[in-house]
Amino acid sequence: WMREADVWDGLRSHLNPKLWQLLETAAQAAQERGWQLYLVGGAVRDVLRGMQSPQETEVVLTDIDLVVDGFHQSATVGAGVELATVLQERFAGARLDVHGAFQTAALLWHNDPVFDSLWLDIATARTEFYPYPAANPEVEASSIRQDLYRRDFTINALAIRLTTPRQGKLLDFFGGVLDLQRGWVRVLHANSFIEDPTRIFRAVRFAVRFGFEIEPETERFIRHAIASGVYERSRSLNPRTPALQARLKSELKYLLQASYWPRALRELDRLGALQCLHPQLRLTRELWRRLQLMDRGLRRFENWHHLSHWRMLLEVLLSQVEMGDGEFSRAAVAQQLQLPEETVQRLATLGERCERLQGGLKLARRPSEVVQVLEGEELAGLLLVALGMGRSLRRKVWQYLTEWAHVKPLLNGEDLKQLGYKPGPQFKEMLADIQAGTLDGDFGGSREAAIAFVCDRYPL
Ligand code: CTP
Known part of the structure; x- marks a missing residue:
């Protein structure tokens, strides 16, 4: 099933016809200019997985990456922008964004009647070299092989050629197809996690999401990267680190808002990767209990639904570490991750709030006394404190939140x-x-x- 014609048919039959038309149009525009165009990354992975599965279901793609490779035919770094402009004219409703330094063009359809929400990236084949570990990629035009080589895992480093000759050719330089079949998340080279520590979180994400295994050598590379302190360097005063921390935050968000977050956290803990957030962070039974309580509460109570689920889980994680000081205080870690000021403040004042509320609640016997202690407390802060309380005090907070806070006086x-x-x-x-x-x-x-x-x- 790896013949070009089969890949091509597989692609056509697993994609929504409108998407297929979009890809064909892009391919034709590239062809006319003497460039080659490839479908790369997650879309290829997902289509191939769809082809492996016995059911003939449509593969839903919300994120498509294309790469123009025409370096030898004089495609410039602006090629992506040129193709995107053609598509924007042909398929209405998209916003075009150009990411300056990397010369990647993105077309975004938002709640579109045809494409629903779709993000199409068109890049020019390039090598991203890392001037030093944990820095952001820099750009240099190069060919498709190098473009694929800079990617994270073999299953994400596959490409399908959309232009002729050899339309439908599957480029698999690193054994990605075999890894898809045996269910492995495997890096392309030993330095991958040193170059980009967020990949540790991505490895776990793909493994847990697809029920794959992190290939043993890849796991060794992860452990080595962590042992070598890659996350500490990433936290240091390097001016480039804000970007890295922002990417770490978006990976965390991705993991924590997925239904598989409990398995993902267990896997991160097994690998020692929670230390990337804070050197003391371990998934202890106590932390586990708190996370479960928070998760259940957030799902159960409608008037808690305005709280961001993933951010509250992250706050529970961070609230678990000792106060510490300097760059490892909870609040500092939250700040480095560029969490909102509200979160930073909540974590900074957690200790003080804990003492004050625990003290007040111990003395409060009647419901009205409990209300007096807790009235005016912000919900998220109160929840974080409650998770650390013993059963009897926690019950008072629960009753306050679910009942007492809503009681209307009999007379007004x-x-x-x-x-x-x-x-x-x-x-x-x-x-x-x-x-x-x-x-x-x-x-x-x-x-x-x-x-x-x-x-x-x-x-x-
Ligand atoms: N990538 C990478 N290293 C990273 C982030 C991304 O190599 N730290 C590459 C991967 O090849 C990935 C592609 O960029 O396939 C696009 O990234 P992203 O959209 O985050 O992942 P997808 O593979 O598309 O996964 P998903 O289906 O979850 O969107």
């Missing part, structure tokens, strides 16, 4: 006016008393009892 200001009280400074105190009595069940849920209480306590 309007009711008091009707009873003949004049609005004034005392009103606030009266309402607080009614609220407390309602919460503590003093009125047995009866308005009459509440009225009797007010009249008795505050004679007119």
Whole structure:
């Protein structure tokens, strides 16, 4: 099934017809200019996986990478932009972005009636060489083989030629097809993780997502990269590291928002890779318990749905490390990862908040006293603190969040006016008393009892 014609037919039959048309148009435009055009990366991997699977289902692609290789035919680094412009004219509705230094053109269709959400990248074949470890790739025009060689794993380093001659030719320089068949995530060379530490997280992502194994030698390279302190270097004051940290954050986001996040974290821990976030971070039973609690809560309670699920899991991870100081404090790590200021602040004040709330809750017996301690606390911060509390205190927080915080007092200001009280400074105190009595069940849920209480306590 690896013959050119078969690959070509496989591609056509597994893609949505509109997408196929898009690729054909791009291929024709490249052909007219004497360039070669390749489909590369995840799209090839996913189509080949689709062809291996017994069901004839359409492979849904939301992200397509094309590479123009025409270096010897005088294609310039602007070739991607030129092809993208042709496609933008032919298929309406796309926004065109050009990534300056790398000369990659991206076409984006967003909620499009034809393409739904589609991201099409067109690059010019290039070698990305790394001037020093953990730096960002720099560009130099080169051929397709080198373009593929700079990629992360063999299963992502496959290409299908879309132009003639040999349309449908599968380029597999590194054994990617075999690795797809045996279910291996394997790097192309020993330095891969040193050059780009985010690949450690990507290896885990692909392994867990596809049910693949990280190939043993690749695992050794991962462990070696971690042991050699690649993440510490990436954190140092190198001016290029913000970009690396941003990519690390997006890999973390990808992992933590996937349904397979528990398996991914276990695998990262097994590899010792959580240390890339913080040297002390281990997936202990306690951390595991907290993550599960947070996950369940976030899924269960609708009024928690505005919290970002992946970010809360990450905050649970980071809240687990000792306060520390300097570059390894929780807040500093969050800042390096360019998490929002809100998260950084929450982690920075976690210790203080923990003490204050625990102390208050220990003394609070009645529901109204619990409400008094917790009222006004921001939800996310409260959740992080609650996860670290013992059962009985945590139960109070839970009850507060799910019940007590939503209790309406049996009487309101309007009711008091009707009873003949004049609005004034005392009103606030009266309402607080009614609220407390309602919460503590003093009125047995009866308005009459509440009225009797007010009249008795505050004679007119
Ligand atoms: N890539 C890489 N190293 C990275 C990130 C990306 O080599 N640190 C390469 C891989 O070859 C990958 C391609 O860039 O196939 C595109 O990256 P991305 O869109 O993140 O991955 P996909 O393989 O398309 O995976 P997905 O299906 O999850 O989008």
